[in-house]
Amino acid sequence: MSVFFLYPVFLLGLLAASLPVLIHLLNRRKLKRIRFPAVRFILLSHKRISRSYRLRHWILLALRTLAVVFLALLLANPIFQTGAGLFAGGGPVSLVVLLDNSLSMTWSGDGNGFKQAKDAARLLISALNDDDRAAIVPTNITGKEPFRLKAQKDVLLRELDAIEIADGTVNLEAALGKAYELLNVPAGQKEIRFITDMGLTGWDQFSLAGLKQVDPSIPFKLIHVGRKQTPPNGSIKEIRLGSPGIGANLPLQIDVTVANFGESELKDVLAQLSIDGQNKEQKLISVPGKSESSLRFQTRLSQPGAHAGQVTLKKAGLAGNPTTNFTLDAQEKLKVLVVDGDPQTSVVQSETFFLSRALNPSGERDASIFLPTVILTDGLNTATLDGYQVLILCNVAALPESFTAKLQSFLRQGGGVLIFAGDKFQADSYNQKIARDLPGQLGEKKLGPEANADKIGKFAAKHPALQFLADPILEESIKSARVWGYFRTTAGGQAPLITLANGDALLLEQNVGAGRILMMTSSADRDWTDLPLKTVYLPLIQSLAQYLAGGNRGALDGGIAVGAAKEIALPPTLVGKNLRVTKPDKQTAEVAITAEKNRAVASIEENDRAGIYRVSLPVGGEKNAGAPQMYAVNPPLLESRLDEISARELQAKLSPIRAEVIPVDALKEGGKRTDLALPLLALLIVTLLIEGWLGQRF
Amino acid sequence: MPNGDKNYFDPKVLAGISNLALRARWVVEGLMSGIHRSRAKGFSVEFEEHREYSPGDEIRRIDWKALGKFDRYFIKEYEDETNLRAYLLMDASASMNYASDGITKFDYGCTLTASLAYLILKQQDAAGLVTFSDHIESFIPPRAKRDYLTQILGALEKRGAAGETNVGKILEDIAGQVKRRGLIVLVSDLLDEPESILNGLRQFRFRGNDVIVFHLFDQAELELPFDGNILFEDLEAANLQVIADPRAIRTTYKQVVQEFINDMRKQCRDNTIDYQVISTATPLDRALASYLSWRG
Numbered sequence: 001m002s003v004f005f006l007y008p009v010f011l012l013g014l015l016a017a018s019l020p021v022l023i024h025l026l027n028r029r030k031l032k033r034i035r036f037p038a039v040r041f042i043l044l045s046h047k048r049i050s051r052s053y054r055l056r057h058w059i060l061l062a063l064r065t066l067a068v069v070f071l072a073l074l075l076a077n078p079i080f081q082t083g084a085g086l087f088a089g090g091g092p093v094s095l096v097v098l099l100d101n102s103l104s105m106t107w108s109g110d111g112n113g114f115k116q117a118k119d120a121a122r123l124l125i126s127a128l129n130d131d132d133r134a135a136i137v138p139t140n141i142t143g144k145e146p147f148r149l150k151a152q153k154d155v156l157l158r159e160l161d162a163i164e165i166a167d168g169t170v171n172l173e174a175a176l177g178k179a180y181e182l183l184n185v186p187a188g189q190k191e192i193r194f195i196t197d198m199g200l201t202g203w204d205q206f207s208l209a210g211l212k213q214v215d216p217s218i219p220f221k222l223i224h225v226g227r228k229q230t231p232p233n234g235s236i237k238e239i240r241l242g243s244p245g246i247g248a249n250l251p252l253q254i255d256v257t258v259a260n261f262g263e264s265e266l267k268d269v270l271a272q273l274s275i276d277g278q279n280k281e282q283k284l285i286s287v288p289g290k291s292e293s294s295l296r297f298q299t300r301l302s303q304p305g306a307h308a309g310q311v312t313l314k315k316a317g318l319a320g321n322p323t324t325n326f327t328l329d330a331q332e333k334l335k336v337l338v339v340d341g342d343p344q345t346s347v348v349q350s351e352t353f354f355l356s357r358a359l360n361p362s363g364e365r366d367a368s369i370f371l372p373t374v375i376l377t378d379g380l381n382t383a384t385l386d387g388y389q390v391l392i393l394c395n396v397a398a399l400p401e402s403f404t405a406k407l408q409s410f411l412r413q414g415g416g417v418l419i420f421a422g423d424k425f426q427a428d429s430y431n432q433k434i435a436r437d438l439p440g441q442l443g444e445k446k447l448g449p450e451a452n453a454d455k456i457g458k459f460a461a462k463h464p465a466l467q468f469l470a471d472p473i474l475e476e477s478i479k480s481a482r483v484w485g486y487f488r489t490t491a492g493g494q495a496p497l498i499t500l501a502n503g504d505a506l507l508l509e510q511n512v513g514a515g516r517i518l519m520m521t522s523s524a525d526r527d528w529t530d531l532p533l534k535t536v537y538l539p540l541i542q543s544l545a546q547y548l549a550g551g552n553r554g555a556l557d558g559g560i561a562v563g564a565a566k567e568i569a570l571p572p573t574l575v576g577k578n579l580r581v582t583k584p585d586k587q588t589a590e591v592a593i594t595a596e597k598n599r600a601v602a603s604i605e606e607n608d609r610a611g612i613y614r615v616s617l618p619v620g621g622e623k624n625a626g627a628p629q630m631y632a633v634n635p636p637l638l639e640s641r642l643d644e645i646s647a648r649e650l651q652a653k654l655s656p657i658r659a660e661v662i663p664v665d666a667l668k669e670g671g672k673r674t675d676l677a678l679p680l681l682a683l684l685i686v687t688l689l690i691e692g693w694l695g696q697r698f
Numbered sequence: 699m700p701n702g703d704k705n706y707f708d709p710k711v712l713a714g715i716s717n718l719a720l721r722a723r724w725v726v727e728g729l730m731s732g733i734h735r736s737r738a739k740g741f742s743v744e745f746e747e748h749r750e751y752s753p754g755d756e757i758r759r760i761d762w763k764a765l766g767k768f769d770r771y772f773i774k775e776y777e778d779e780t781n782l783r784a785y786l787l788m789d790a791s792a793s794m795n796y797a798s799d800g801i802t803k804f805d806y807g808c809t810l811t812a813s814l815a816y817l818i819l820k821q822q823d824a825a826g827l828v829t830f831s832d833h834i835e836s837f838i839p840p841r842a843k844r845d846y847l848t849q850i851l852g853a854l855e856k857r858g859a860a861g862e863t864n865v866g867k868i869l870e871d872i873a874g875q876v877k878r879r880g881l882i883v884l885v886s887d888l889l890d891e892p893e894s895i896l897n898g899l900r901q902f903r904f905r906g907n908d909v910i911v912f913h914l915f916d917q918a919e920l921e922l923p924f925d926g927n928i929l930f931e932d933l934e935a936a937n938l939q940v941i942a943d944p945r946a947i948r949t950t951y952k953q954v955v956q957e958f959i960n961d962m963r964k965q966c967r968d969n970t971i972d973y974q975v976i977s978t979a980t981p982l983d984r985a986l987a988s989y990l991s992w993r994g
Contacts, residue, residue, distance in 0.1 A: 027926070031927055031929045032926055032928045033928070033929045035932075035933050036796070036919075036930045036933065037793035037796045037887060037933045038889065038919045039933075039935075039939070040932075041919075041951055041954050041958070042922070042940050042942055042951060043938075044954045045942075045947040045953075046942050046947055048950050049946070049947055049950045
């Protein structure tokens with residue numbers, strides 16, 4: 001409840017209230033002298049009326065003073081306001097209501113925060129007078145949306161009803177910037193009201209410097225939707241792949257990390273994994289206060305291709321985003337043709353023993369993404385490479401004539417070839433037949449005693465095929481491997497991927513057409529090196545095979561945050577065409593594919609709802625263009641955190657804007673503005689009439 | 699000479715006449731014109747003069763010797779022939795020297811006194827004059843001589859109004875000096891203690907005198923027609939001052955004055971004293987008519 005003035009400058013007129021007193025004092029000084037015979041009668045009269053006269057005199061003085069006060073107040077036009085926090089300024093008001101529709105509003109206000117916020121906004125709109133104008137701006141805007149101040153309450157209320165909880169966080173800079181933009185017009189009184197749970201997340205990303213214009217003179221009030229109880233507060237922090245790849249009918253491990261933002265332990269939260277809408281597995285998890293815990297789901301995907309996954313947390317009263325989406329790209333099994341150039345009667349001693357087990361450790365069909373087929377060198381004459389993604393030649397002495405053309409064709413069509421050397425390996429034959437395709441000219445064979453073996457000196461850690469070596473265990477493992485037999489090579493077009501300590505190359509790469517050749521200058525078994533015995537051997541072989549197969553071994557994509565842009569790289573041939581995106585609410589959008597450097601890019605910016613977005617390549621687009629068929633969008637993790645910004649931090653963020661925080665309950669008491677001009681005018685008239693009447697009687 | 703076109707009794711007109719004798723004559727002649735003269739002479743042993751008979755005179759008072767000698771009727775008149783001895787008491791205190799508009803109370807009172815003296819002497823009654831403030835300024839014993847008017851007027855014109863009023867004491871003093879019964883005419887603004895004034899007047903009544911009181915007021919004294927904050931200074935007592943807003947006290951003031959008048963009137967009536975309130979704005983004929991009504 002408060003009173004404010006439309007034209008406060010007229011309050012200076014209150015100083016004039018002293019005029020009657022001054023006039024009275026001046027009159028007393030300016031006495032007229034009259035010599036009079038009947039002074040005794042005057043004295044007698046004076047004595048008789050003294051008390052009532054003085055009383056009336058003071059009443060008159062008070063009335064005159066009051067009249068001046070009423071006149072000054074009337075000109076200042078006071079407005080009486082009931083209901084705390086309705087309007088701090090006078091009218092006509094230009095009001096911008098910023099409505100926090102971030103996801104955290106779902107759990108604020110003891111579970112009905114957004115409803116409370118809408119009720120508060122409705123109250124503000126309802127309290128507007130006919131000559132007031134207002135706009136309602138949700139806080140999930142980008143800043144490009146058109147808004148305008150309008151006076152029609154019914155329209156404003158309809159706009160308010162249409163605002164829904166967004167899955168993202170607040171875009172305070174855009175919302176506040178829009179408010180100042182809207183209020184950058186001449187208006188009697190301007191106000192900004194921000195109805196919010198004061199969630200820390202939105203303010204974390206806020207900087208006043210990001211606003212184009214700021215007017216600290218405009219009252220900025222935050223209507224705080226608080227909560228009386230602290231609910232259990234947690235959400236899924238991360239979903240990642242627990243297994244090395246994702247393939248159809250292969251074991252799939254999905255690790256889920258749950259974060260507990262609250263102080264108390266989250267006990268027995270049910271986590272449920274579903275893929276493509278089907279429940280796969282449920283587990284219970286408990287998370288200590290202010291901590292994280294992980295669990296692992298194990299499942300299989302029956303079909304290759306894109307899959308939509310979802311992990312949902314279920315616990316009564318849990319505050320925080322319960323559902324996290326992700327996508328899975330399951331691969332067909334990678335068919336690998338392994339050629340054993342030095343077969344032995346003992347399987348263990350064969351050239352491909354370690355290699356084939358590295359590709360499929362259990363040896364079962366549905367145990368690895370790689371499906372190796374081992375043939376002997378003789379088989380090359382009749383072998384067909386159709387259906388294989390990778391060819392691995394292990395100590396194959398020489399390439400048959402009939403196979404050379406197949407090999408080159410295979411390479412040009414995108415196939416990958418991994419060549420291992422060995423004691424049977426005839427470098428000259430390779431140099432002659434596929435010299436152009438080899439990473440380097442093969443030179444002399446260097447074979448020493450095992451005791452004088454060389455260690456691996458360095459490797460190209462950033463190469464896609466060797467990124468797994470970022471793991472320090474694997475790095476140590478590969479650096480501990482020793483090589484005592486290998487072929488020297490002359491410098492090729494590209495730097496070696498792995499180099500021995502003496503500087504000789506161990507692994508080289510050469511792109512051929514759409515395919516590529518990797519050349520290992522040592523053996524695939526432990527004849528020339530102990531690498532097959534090292535921990536790093538299995539991931540190295542799988543990574544190299546994966547790389548040669550096109551780099552895709554299936555992936556789990558945790559997606560992007562709501563509001564973030566999704567960039568999809570596409571072949572340059574698609575520039576100028578449109579990508580069709582189907583949102584979780586089934587609405588579709590066309591996104592232009594533009595050129596960027598030497599590639600085509602489609603930037604999808606309208607990721608405003610959490611869920612799975614499905615991407616359709618334009619007609620004529622290549623099926624395997626590398627574009628994902630779907631991607632996941634999730635609410636920002638921290639939007640689930642219920643921490644609020646403190647008053648001190650808030651002021652520091654907003655300075656020089658002065659923000660006043662009003663509890664939403666204060667608005668619920670209701671409010672009304674009353675123009676006091678008419679009552680004051682009536683009072684003034686009554687005062688003057690009484691003064692005139694009393695004056696006449698004196 | 700006065701004529702029918704003039705208001706003989708308008709104080710403002712009278713104020714323009716500087717000569718008091720002329721003023722008195724102006725008033726009285728105007729008043730008496732058209733009134734049939736009726737004498738009321740008394741008896742005395744001391745012959746004063748003969749006067750030609752006029753209808754209305756008593757037959758027994760005709761001097762038959764003179765008829766035989768002059769063949770005309772004469773009436774013998776004696777010095778104490780009149781049975782009226784009038785004392786005109788004129789207040790000459792400073793408070794009388796006030797005029798809000800035109801004539802002062804003193805001038806009005808002098809004119810009234812002079813007119814009365816003129817009238818009394820013209821009717822061959824005896825008229826005397828006492829002027830006073832806080833003491834007796836002049837004392838002229840009553841005489842019925844026609845030329846006595848000159849002496850009375852001279853005393854009135856001798857000095858203006860000055861000094862404080864002490865009506866009660868003066869009346870008591872004068873009462874002691876009046877040996878024979880007669881008419882006491884007091885012309886004053888009576889700005890003294892009412893009880894003291896009445897005590898003095900009662901002294902006259904105790905001695906068998908008839909008393910007429912002409913209580914003079916200036917119109918401003920009756921209505922207090924001033925505006926603004928005013929410091930009122932008393933005309934007689936220099937230390938008597940009061941600041942007042944006449945608008946604020948006017949109603950009460952009028953009540954106070956009226957109460958004073960009513961009290962005086964009542965006290966006078968109770969003591970068989972003829973009491974007349976005269977405003978200086980009142981035409982003088984009303985004052986004189988009051989006297990004539992008493993005189994019969």
